[in-house]
Structures are given as structure tokens and as C-alpha cells.
Amino acid sequence: METFTYIFVLVLLIAIMGLLVVIYRKVRKGGGNMFFVSSGAMDEFYTKDKKRAVEMIVEINADKKMEEQCSSDPKKKDEQK
Numbered sequence: 001m002e003t004f005t006y007i008f009v010l011v012l013l014i015a016i017m018g019l020l021v022v023i024y025r026k027v028r029k030g031g032g033n034m035f036f037v038s039s040g041a042m043d044e045f046y047t048k049d050k051k052r053a054v055e056m057i058v059e060i061n062a063d064k065k066m067e068e069q070c071s072s073d074p075k076k077k078d079e080q081k
Contacts, residue, residue: 046054
């Protein structure tokens, strides 16, 4: 019975790690980075203050990325002239 418990826990840990890898790959395709994956996975362990700080960082990074995309968009450059 004890062996079964160890095997079950091991399989469960491997499944969780596999899920995190799948999420990481999907985020990477969208241009994200490991910060977003880890902040999402660790969200349950954060206090309210830490959650607000993570949300602010994500919003700031998203705004910067949007500005970069707008400035590199050729259609937008033509409209600005």
C-alpha cells in the first residue's frame, strides 16, 4: 500500500510538471516569457499585496509591448505623417 502511494505521488508530480511545460510552450508562442507562467502558477501562494504588484508589472509590460507594436506597424506610421 505504501509503494502505491509513492508511485501515485510521483505520477502526480510528473503530470503537474508536464502541464507547466505545455503552458510554457503556449505562452512562448504568443511572445510571453517564463515570468508570466510562474506568476500564474504561484498565484495561489501570493498575498493580496503581492498579487497587486504582479498585476501592475504585467500591465506595464503589456503597455510597453503595445507601444512597440504600434510604433513598428507600417500602417500606423503612414497615418501619423
